[in-house]
Amino acid sequence: MLQNNPELKSKIDQLWNKFWSGGISNPLTAIEQITYLLFMKRLDELDLKRQADAEFIGEAYISKFSGVWVPSEYRTKRTGREGALELVEILANDSRQYGINKQNLRWGEFKRMQAEEMLQHVHGKVFPFLKDLNGDESNFTHHMKNAVFIIPKPALLVEAVKTIDEIFEVMEHDSRENGQSFQDIQGDVYEMLLSEIATAGKNGQFRTPRHIIKLMADLVQPQLGHKIADPACGSGGFLLGAYQYIVTQLAIKTGTHDLVPDEDGFVRTSVAAALTEKAQSILRESLYGYDIDATMVRLGLMNLMMHGIDEPHIDYKDTLSKSYLEESEYDIVLANPPFTGSIDKGDINEALQLATTKTELLFVENIYRLLKKGGTACVIVPQGVLFGSGSAFKNLRQLLVERCDLKAVITLPSGVFKPYAGVSTAILLFTKVWGPKDKVTQPATEHVWFYEMAADGYSLDDKRSKQEGNGDLQDIISKYHARNPAYDTDRTAKCFMVSRAEIADDKNNFDLSLSRYKTDVFEEVHYDPPGVILERLIYAEVGDVDEAELAKVQSGIVSDLLELKGMVG
Known part of the structure; x- marks a missing residue:
């Protein structure tokens, strides 16, 4: 678990502190925004891995980042033959004006941008693409409809992207060194994030x-x-x-x-x-x-x-x-x-x-x-x-x-x-x-x-x-x-x-x-006689001394213990 990886836990704490100091203090809001970024990062890595796996075994793979993406506001919603033709025409003729090269929406691309440009790019292009990832009719798109990307400051986004890259590096290292699956380590990170929700x-x-x-x-x-x-x-x-x-x-x-x-x-x-x-x-x-x-x-x-x-x-x-x-x-x-x-x-x-x-x-x-x-x-x-x-x-x-x-x-x-x-x-x-x-x-x-x-x-x-x-x-x-x-x-x-x-x-x-229904088992416990216990307590107070020295310290708690010992024999 994450508790046993101080480096990874430290990175998560850094991420939380950056969101807190950057003006996002509600833990549930923070985790939602962090999850969007983790998802962008993982989507890029998972896509590249699937692409490499497909090439290795000679199978075809269509990347989620291949081709051009046209934002929904520029796509016609008409039905029928004419509507379909019109949509194809827009994609073919106006993609330069409305379309966005999906390769530019990868984590590996936008993380190299300057702060102001990165914030505008993620807010205006990457996040809308993320919400539209599985198409208009998908369950994911339906539930992402009201999602908003609210990281307010360019500096916060840059720091968050940098820290998430570092978190993934630690996860990859742990996966190689300790044999734990990357997904499980990612699960640890997610659990740690969820545990921070104040509610x-x-x-x-x-x-x-x-x-x-x-x-x-x-x-x-x-x-x-x-x-x-x-x-x-x-x-x-x-x-x-x-x-x-x-x-x-x-x-x-x-x-x-x-x-x-x-x-x-x-x-x-x-x-x-x-x-x-x-x-x-x-x-x-x-x-x-x-x-x-x-x-x-x-x-x-x-x-x-x-x-x-x-x-x-x-x-x-x-x-x-x-x-x-x-x-x-x-x-x-x-x-x-x-x-x-x-x-x-x-x-x-x-x-x-x-x-x-x-x-x-x-x-x-x-x-x-x-x-x-x-x-x-x-x-x-x-x-x-x-x-x-x-x-x-x-x-x-x-x-x-x-x-x-x-x-x-x-x-x-x-x-x-x-x-x-x-x-x-x-x-x-x-x-x-x-x-x-x-x-x-x-x-x-x-x-x-x-x-x-x-x-x-x-x-x-x-x-x-x-x-x-x-x-x-x-x-x-x-x-x-x-x-x-x-x-x-x-x-x-x-x-x-x-x-x-x-x-x-x-x-x-x-x-x-x-x-x-359980039957309790009681064990008999034998204790030393009271006199033996009191003698042990007296020795703990005064140590190994002769009778003359003992007389000198017969006051306070030692005196009380000696009196009690005399009473019990």
Whole structure:
């Protein structure tokens, strides 16, 4: 993680300080502007790499920077044969007046300009081209429509461009020296930027650590062809995690042998070049994300595009509202939905049956609704969902146990989401068996696997420094996939299985808290007699002295200790 790379962290801090001193003090505004610049830089580098790869294997590649770009205000929108001919005529005859050579829009070109010229060029040409990158009808262009480039000072843009170049140099060096993929290091940088948002933690919007996302992907094991969603996707971390898992498994199947585990023990790559065009096409149509924050939608789109997903399906939607009508659509749902407390009762989707306005409950029910029968979800929830006494809490847990196969409840230590919050959370892993309108003839869950994560490989304070080893991450994965109700019976162990009958009985009433079923082990501790302890304290005060010297210091605390020793013998 970035915390363990002081040079890279220092560069990020420099970038933040420059934006702050340059007049952009709102962290969310700053990260949006920085992301635009990172996207411009990555777009140029990714395009050059794809061009070189295509030349190496003898395939044709059309660069995003080849030809002439005509700004939208100079393009006709007419339909029909005459309209098409008119558009061709404008492109052919007036490109000198209206068109811009795309090569001049590359990062590598404009970074050499003088300050004033660079600001005008990026503001007036590069950024409009960026917004129009995927064409008028694309999802990306639609969500970028209201985006604005607001870096106000030429000097700030020059310094930002220079610092981003330096950041990329450090990332390239780390990628070569440490074997970590460039995309993962870029993910570290992005996480660091996101962590600076002052509003993170408000409205329950916590950034999910990437190693937790990887853990959840390994538990669910998404496959090529699965339709995958995150109904509260933020910057797209879970969609990216599913994408990287699938790409990695396909790369291994095709004979890639040079992949090595990262510092958390996960094998990952984002490089999809080795996949067939058909596989890449299927994968591009597999990932769907939704969020109610327009800025986060843009950040999510650019995050996935920087990782090689050309046209991500991320959209601006409130998935709990009446306007969101999807149901039984997805094979996999991965999510860490916001825990805002409550939402407007009048806008809650009528298909949601829980009598509550608490989003931590509604999101889980909604995820159940979004799954196809046989589809699986892996969701982070506050631990209160596991044992809350209200009827809505109990009804949700009963739904998970009876209408779903609730496979696992994994409790996480409270420091996992620091520095955003110290909230205690858990991972729920379940497969939908019965639909909302089905009559349940047999409860779907037979046994629930519980695991108490004690460590995730990082310190649980605000610094979240990397510790030796990877905590319980790999142990969770191996033991989950090997779980067996016949053997996982030791309630004193880190993990064990509990039958549905026990969970549903009158005593437990669908309580899913691990402590409800775990057997605590108490060790007997033997202490020295009080006289021995007091003698040790006296020696600590006066040291090794004879009786005569001892008499001289028999005052104050020593006198009190001697008196106490005389009393206890």
